[in-house]
Amino acid sequence: MTDISNSNALEKLRRMLRIRHFETVAEAIHAKGEIPGALHTYAGQEASGVGTCIVLRNDDYMVGTHRSHGHPIAKGAALRPLMAELLGKATGICKGKGGSMHLSDFSVGSLGETSIVGSGVPVAAGAGLGSKLLGNDRVTLCFFGDGATGEGAFHEGMNLAAVWKLPVIFCCENNGYAVSTPSSAGVPVKHMTDRAKAYDMPSAQVDGQDVDAVEAVMAEAVARARSGGGPTFIETLTYRYADHAVNMGRVLLDRGDEVDEWKKRDPIDLYRARLLDSGVAADVLARIEDEVSAEVADALQFARDSAYPTQAEAFDDVFVDRLPIPAFVQI
Amino acid sequence: MAKLTYLEAIRQAQFDEMQRDPTVFLMGEDLVCNVFGTATGLVEAFGTERVRDTPISENGFIGAAAGAAMVGTRPIVDATISSFLYPAMDQIISIIAKSRYIYGGQARLPLVIRSCMFYGNSNAAQHSDRPYSMFMNVPGLKIIVPSNAYDALGLLRAAIRDDNPVLCFEDSTCWSGKMDVPEDPDFMIPLGCGDIKQEGSDISIIAIAGGVPLAMKAAKKLAKDGISAEVIDPRSLVPLDIALILQSVRKTGRAIVVDPAHQNCSAASEISAQIVEHAFDALRGPILRVATADTHLPFSPDIEKPLYPTVDRIIAAASQLVRSDTRMKA
Numbered sequence: 001m002t003d004i005s006n007s008n009a010l011e012k013l014r015r016m017l018r019i020r021h022f023e024t025v026a027e028a029i030h031a032k033g034e035i036p037g038a039l040h041t042y043a044g045q046e047a048s049g050v051g052t053c054i055v056l057r058n059d060d061y062m063v064g065t066h067r068s069h070g071h072p073i074a075k076g077a078a079l080r081p082l083m084a085e086l087l088g089k090a091t092g093i094c095k096g097k098g099g100s101m102h103l104s105d106f107s108v109g110s111l112g113e114t115s116i117v118g119s120g121v122p123v124a125a126g127a128g129l130g131s132k133l134l135g136n137d138r139v140t141l142c143f144f145g146d147g148a149t150g151e152g153a154f155h156e157g158m159n160l161a162a163v164w165k166l167p168v169i170f171c172c173e174n175n176g177y178a179v180s181t182p183s184s185a186g187v188p189v190k191h192m193t194d195r196a197k198a199y200d201m202p203s204a205q206v207d208g209q210d211v212d213a214v215e216a217v218m219a220e221a222v223a224r225a226r227s228g229g230g231p232t233f234i235e236t237l238t239y240r241y242a243d244h245a246v247n248m249g250r251v252l253l254d255r256g257d258e259v260d261e262w263k264k265r266d267p268i269d270l271y272r273a274r275l276l277d278s279g280v281a282a283d284v285l286a287r288i289e290d291e292v293s294a295e296v297a298d299a300l301q302f303a304r305d306s307a308y309p310t311q312a313e314a315f316d317d318v319f320v321d322r323l324p325i326p327a328f329v330q331i
Numbered sequence: 332m333a334k335l336t337y338l339e340a341i342r343q344a345q346f347d348e349m350q351r352d353p354t355v356f357l358m359g360e361d362l363v364c365n366v367f368g369t370a371t372g373l374v375e376a377f378g379t380e381r382v383r384d385t386p387i388s389e390n391g392f393i394g395a396a397a398g399a400a401m402v403g404t405r406p407i408v409d410a411t412i413s414s415f416l417y418p419a420m421d422q423i424i425s426i427i428a429k430s431r432y433i434y435g436g437q438a439r440l441p442l443v444i445r446s447c448m449f450y451g452n453s454n455a456a457q458h459s460d461r462p463y464s465m466f467m468n469v470p471g472l473k474i475i476v477p478s479n480a481y482d483a484l485g486l487l488r489a490a491i492r493d494d495n496p497v498l499c500f501e502d503s504t505c506w507s508g509k510m511d512v513p514e515d516p517d518f519m520i521p522l523g524c525g526d527i528k529q530e531g532s533d534i535s536i537i538a539i540a541g542g543v544p545l546a547m548k549a550a551k552k553l554a555k556d557g558i559s560a561e562v563i564d565p566r567s568l569v570p571l572d573i574a575l576i577l578q579s580v581r582k583t584g585r586a587i588v589v590d591p592a593h594q595n596c597s598a599a600s601e602i603s604a605q606i607v608e609h610a611f612d613a614l615r616g617p618i619l620r621v622a623t624a625d626t627h628l629p630f631s632p633d634i635e636k637p638l639y640p641t642v643d644r645i646i647a648a649a650s651q652l653v654r655s656d657t658r659m660k661a
Binding site for chain 2: 061063092093095096097098102104105106111112114116119121122123124125126127128129131133134140152153156157159160163316317318319320321323324
């Protein structure tokens with residue numbers, strides 16, 4: 001019998017399921033208006049986030065993107081503050097100041113999920129520089145999409161990490177589209193890994209639907225970074241099931257049968273089948289699924305029961321110290 | 332007391348803080364060659380890991396300062412000339428100014444971005460900017476604008492020890508002035524504390540950065556005409572010592588704001604607006620701004636120099652305010 005509590009194999013499934021269930025619930029209540037603002041879902045890309053994060057220690061760092069729900073859950077964040085954030089509550093991980101594009105839990109090493117495409121890349125290089133200067137062996141994982149590789153910030157961050165040999169793993173989650181523009185229309189190279197060649201940076205392209213494959217290339221990259229060998233570029237070939245954002249009232253891009261084709265290689269289905277093949281009992285998997293369902297339901301209840309921030313809290317955390325902000329005139 | 336120039340004071344603040352705190356480091360373009368003289372002896376003292384030359388990549392290394400600050404270091408970025416902040420606007424505004432807020436107070440970004448305002452020397456429009464007022468429009472950034480060596484030392488030291496991002500705008504027209512400065516390595520000027528550079532009773536001249544020495548000269552000449560001018564240097568624009576400014580204006584009833592930035596939406600505009608909002612009843616006439624004209628800075632020296640605030644323009648504004656006030660009374 002597999003020891004569930006200590007099993008890395010089952011933890012990968014658990015984290016992928018957490019992301020999937022969390023977003024299924026979020027999308028449903030967003031449709032009813034319970035979550036304000038835009039909701040960019042990660043569904044379909046779970047193996048990319050979990051396969052990379054599972055290799056990291058809690059004190060390793062991570063920088064992510066506007067498609068931010070998957071990354072903190074992959075790195076082990078608790079669900080309650082994340083769901084409360086989506087609902088704009090004071091108990092949210094960002095106290096209701098960030099919302100769906102900024103689910104970032106610093107207690108698990110996150111340094112931000114930023115909604116300006118590519119802007120996390122220099123930050124990740126800087127975190128790597130910080131670790132180097134402080135003399136610790138922490139590494140930084142930086143997520144971004146295929147679209148980000150056209151941004152200047154991406155190239156500047158890659159350049160710094162390469163020239164200073166910083167302990168950073170750049171993970172390009174290539175889901176094929178920059179909002180609605182196919183990669184082929186925005187990226188002149190065939191593979192995102194070709195971008196890394198310009199920086200003389202080791203790179204690997206991996207099946208982003210296969211959590212074990214992602215974990216294997218990530219393990220190599222982390223070992224290199226931790227031992228002073230410098231940065232690595234990983235391209236995870238993956239797919240997002242939803243449009244750029246959900247519940248927009250219109251479809252930005254009709255991708256036809258492509259979505260169903262990709263769903264045949266759903267990362268959770270693939271991994272569940274592999275676990276069953278390797279002898280894990282079906283009821284073990286069912287129990288994990290039930291537990292995750294309950295966790296998400298509990299997070300939603302917590303979020304619903306939580307209070308909204310007060311108007312005064314809109315003035316908190318502009319600075320570390322509380323500077324007087326001139327009162328605005330209300331007419 | 333030691334006698335230091337403005338640039339030597341900046342060097343001193345950096346040296347002392349790097350000596351005191353091993354998490355402080357300096358990075359920027361051409362530091363090792365000590366391009367402006369603010370890094371003299373730093374490489375020898377601290378090595379090239381902590382005094383780090385960067386590629387020409389402002390958005391990259393200014394963003395990297397944010398990341399490095401978030402993981403526990405205290406970066407000082409020497410961005411050399413202030414126009415070079417523009418390629419890094421994305422990192423300064425979307426990351427550095429906003430991260431603490433967006434993440435509900437989880438992030439801490441103790442970093443300083445230094446840049447000089449290199450104007451008045453025929454360097455044409457792209458190298459002559461005084462852009463601090465643009466950044467005043469972004470919450471989350473503290474802004475200091477020292478006008479002499481003493482203030483530069485005290486303000487920069489406080490900025491390096493501040494747990495917030497601080498932009499330090501260094502006025503090249505003030506570089507050569509020598510001054511006595513305290514040798515106490517803990518001498519600091521708290522951000523948000525303005526200074527009365529000269530007391531007076533007829534008119535308040537609120538002057539920013541390189542505007543301060545001009546205002547002091549103007550005040551001397553005005554005194555000969557029987558006009559007693561009070562010169563106020565806010566020293567930091569965010570936070571702004573509005574209480575000190577209002578106290579002065581309430582005393583004199585007249586105000587001029589001298590600001591090397593372009594006039595439109597300048598620091599002078601904001602200070603003027605705050606005076607009007609809070610001390611309108613004390614004003615005996617309009618508030619006049621002596622700022623840089625809203626055109627670009629041309630290369631040719633004879634047409635560049637008159638566009639900035641000058642001693643003569645300050646005197647003319649002061650005289651106009653005092654005279655028109657007399658006419659009003661008559």
